[in-house]
Amino acid sequence: MQPFISLTGIAAPIQGRNIDTDQILPARFLKADRARGYGQFFFHDARFEADGREKPDFVLNREPFRHATIVVADENFGCGSSREGAVYALHDFGVRAVIAPSFGDIFYNNCLKNGVVPVQLERAVVTGLLDRLRAEDRPEMTVDLENLRIGRPDGAQHAFALDPFWRECLLQGVDEIQLTLGSLDRIEAFERQYRADMNWLGEPPAAAR
């Protein structure tokens, strides 16, 4: 995972509450191979007509937002399906941070595993940002993970919270599987005791192997 320290870039305002992962990545693209990139599918049906033409009104089709590296959205962003493809799409489009009053819990976790920083801020702050980003010539923002702050070109700043464990993983680009395999002896010790205590579980019967 690519480390994330601090990022300054174009921030795109996404309108609407409860933007679900079906909108972020329509399900029919879930078959795609990640190696070919998911950026083309990001908000696909909001960005494109059925014949492939761009919808000119959608924010990500307008300058300078088509170069966004940060997304600002309303509450419950990324609700719905657990599809990690939604985060692949966002990431591969070039977005590395999402600012919202609240997130779908699974989407939030999926961000953490892909080097995307989910920034949770009070709704009043976020709706203020949404209004200003739409109105401005230079809709830029900074997401500073090291200092847990977001900033705007006019100097306005807001602190945000992120669990220290996840922050460290993001800052260093930690690979979670590698990290956890380092605790394998503790997992095995737990497992032995657990299986002895819960002996009714037995060995799960193998099905159609």
Next chain:
Amino acid sequence: MAEAARPRSIFDKIWDRHVVIARENGPSLLYIDRNIIHEGSFHAFNDLRTRGLKPRRPEQMFGVPDHYAPTHGRRPEDAPTEEIARMIRVFDDNMRWGEVPHFSLQDRRQGIVHIIGPEQGITLPGLTIVCSDSHTSTQGALGAIAFGIGQSESALVMATQTLWQVKPKTLRITVTGRRAPGVEAKDVILTIIRTIGAGGASGYAVEYAGPVIQGLSVEERLTVCNMSIEAGARSGMVAPDDTTLSYLHGRPYAPKDAAWDAAVAYWRTLPSDDGAPFDREIEIDGSAVAPTVTWGTSPEDALAISDRVPDPADIPDAQKRGTAERALAYMGLTPGTPLSEIAIDRVFIGSCTNGRIQDLRAAAAVLKGRKSAVPGMVVPGSGLVKEAAEAEGLDRIFKDAGLEWRDAGCSMCSAINGDVVGPQERCASTSNRNFVGRQGPGARTHLMSPAMAAAAAVTGRLTDVRRLVGG
């Protein structure tokens, strides 16, 4: 108070039992009993292969193809496109490579992950269960901590049988009173979601309690827990009781004989203690729940069938007003229209929310001797549900009504196996999500119970089922 006497919720008891490494703040390393997987798992398998790893305890995994399963044939080549067929073949390859216990598409026990877990007794009280599908919350109905995860998390579970998880806060939703005739489990959960909102339970693990919940069958509890995620909760659960035990006894993968007795003794200790603390408590008046339908593009956009399409102009918050306006534009609805005057083009009965035998019986009871005014399909949640329905003659009722009777799978709920609702078509659906484009680009979904979907089929518009069956 002594540590041992501290009252705990069922969630805390199961969580505590599974903590491998506890951290004061932030995520703990949690042991996972079961990892259930479907075709979407190809990302996680690719991840393992790249690392030169294999599933560490494949016997604690279980696989079944459901999302891409064709519903008119049991071979991958019955899928409408080669791309879809390939998803099932890749899944089979991964099952063999990982030596993962699984049901293939041809197996008569194949079905939707969250239907077959409980049906087979793979889902048991007291366990931690994950699946890379948000509706894993369904399986909490048996008294397990069950939640959806992403592909990276699934790969971590395959490699280590553990997950780093921040402990969620606990929310108890108590449904009081008595369910009125004609009111189904779906109406109860849609009413809960409308009350607390689509993000109302984000960050929480929900326990459903109270007389209305206790009075539900296990199949109905599965419907309620299924849609916990539509209120933002990764998991929802119901404490195991006699209803749970009689449902599980004799299921193929449930413990047997002495192991059963030991399991029951343990499961009896799980329900929340008197005085157990919850971070939040909500009470819902179950007596006031009416047959319910959705009008918008979020499951929180739910109203009693006797209501009217709401007017966004009444919403003071600009963001919320804009969201409602876009929802109505997408749905092609005018404020003030009685919900019962909304004409539908199609009906879908099935999904992990409402694809069990009790659901099919409820739909058949309304459709018996009647014709559907619109095309539609009935998709059983598993091969065994299909067999049971056919043994009871339910398939004849559906076919005589003019509906299609299909093979088991997720079908028109996730709409990626080729079963889709057309652009601007309006579908009365027993599934769980009315999201923009969920059932196909431009598709307009109204969520409701199986009986309500059957009533809508009969009249060709959203309909109070009580008018047809005199409930």
